[in-house]
Amino acid sequence: xxxxxxxxxxxxxxxxxxxxxxxxxxxxxxxxxxxxxxxxxxxxxxxxxxxxxxxxxxxxxxxxxxxxxxxxxxxxxxxxxxxxxxxxxxxxxxxxxxxxxxxxxxxx
Amino acid sequence: xxxxxxxxxxxxxxxxxxxxxxxxxxxxxxxxxxxxxxxxxxxxxxxxxxxxxxxxxxxxxxxxxxxxxxxxxxxxxxxxxxxxxxxxxxxxxxxxxxxxxxxxxxxxxxxxxxxxx
Numbered sequence: 001x002x003x004x005x006x007x008x009x010x011x012x013x014x015x016x017x018x019x020x021x022x023x024x025x026x027x028x029x030x031x032x033x034x035x036x037x038x039x040x041x042x043x044x045x046x047x048x049x050x051x052x053x054x055x056x057x058x059x060x061x062x063x064x065x066x067x068x069x070x071x072x073x074x075x076x077x078x079x080x081x082x083x084x085x086x087x088x089x090x091x092x093x094x095x096x097x098x099x100x101x102x103x104x105x106x107x108x
Numbered sequence: 109x110x111x112x113x114x115x116x117x118x119x120x121x122x123x124x125x126x127x128x129x130x131x132x133x134x135x136x137x138x139x140x141x142x143x144x145x146x147x148x149x150x151x152x153x154x155x156x157x158x159x160x161x162x163x164x165x166x167x168x169x170x171x172x173x174x175x176x177x178x179x180x181x182x183x184x185x186x187x188x189x190x191x192x193x194x195x196x197x198x199x200x201x202x203x204x205x206x207x208x209x210x211x212x213x214x215x216x217x218x219x220x221x222x223x224x225x
Contacts, residue, residue: 001171035211037155044204044215045155056213088155092210095168097157099147 002026002091004100012108019076021103023089028069033093036065036074040085048087049074079105110135112205112216120199120223126192130205130216131185138163138183143208145179146190148201149218156201160208161188195223 003026013019023034032052037045047056049065052072062077076083084107089100116128130144137144145160159169161179169177173192181188192199200223206212 033210037212039155044218045212047211047213050211050213090155090157090211092208095160096171097160097208099155099157102154 001096002029002094002098004089004091004098006087006089006100006103008103009101010104010106012106013079014108015079015081017079019074019079019083019105021074021087021105023067023072023074023100025070025072025091029091030093032068032072033091034067034072035090035092037088037090038083038085039088040082045088076105110207110214112207112214114203114205114216114219116219116221118220118222120195120221121225122196122223123194126190126195126199126203126221126223128190128203128205128219128221129187130189131187132207133186135207136183137181137186137188141209143168144181144188145206145208147204147206147212147215149204150198150201158190158192158203197223199223 005024007022034052036049039045053065065074086102088102111133113131120126143160143162146158159179161167161181176193178191202218202220204218205216207214
């Protein structure tokens, strides 16, 4: 089973600042099959990124992601008020999916 | 537009079986593109993948839940279902159904299931 470790647990930033979130896998992900989700309080998770770096439909270009193998990064270039939320990474490189523990991006 | 909707009891007694159904509209569970499955989120905690199924009935389960989980699909009703046996308070969570086209691109709104006597 692949374990995903996200860091930091919490990121305290101000609107307009840049956010950098990390996701590390316990083993290399086949085809870089890694996704990122955003979950606002009380809402359903929303797919942001798939294939490690491709934005899902309708996702603003201030969201970008990169990485390969075991190390992946989600970057929000300039935080908007609606971006303060939980972010989860997920691998789908095997039929046994797992999620990371999440990073909370909170207003400083 | 694809939509998924969970249904089932919101309260289950300890040691009993939790049963939920997901009804799909705007698309077909018989579509060979995808798997369909369940994800849960205990209150205040993170997401946990429970398991997935495709239209041919091929299933994959989270190893930590495998002994208690059954996911099935009914293509005639365009639904898939979750059964989780021998529940305890630790199974209290919001349960989401979702489409797995690689990642989860469509989700139901989620349903809170509380395990309590």
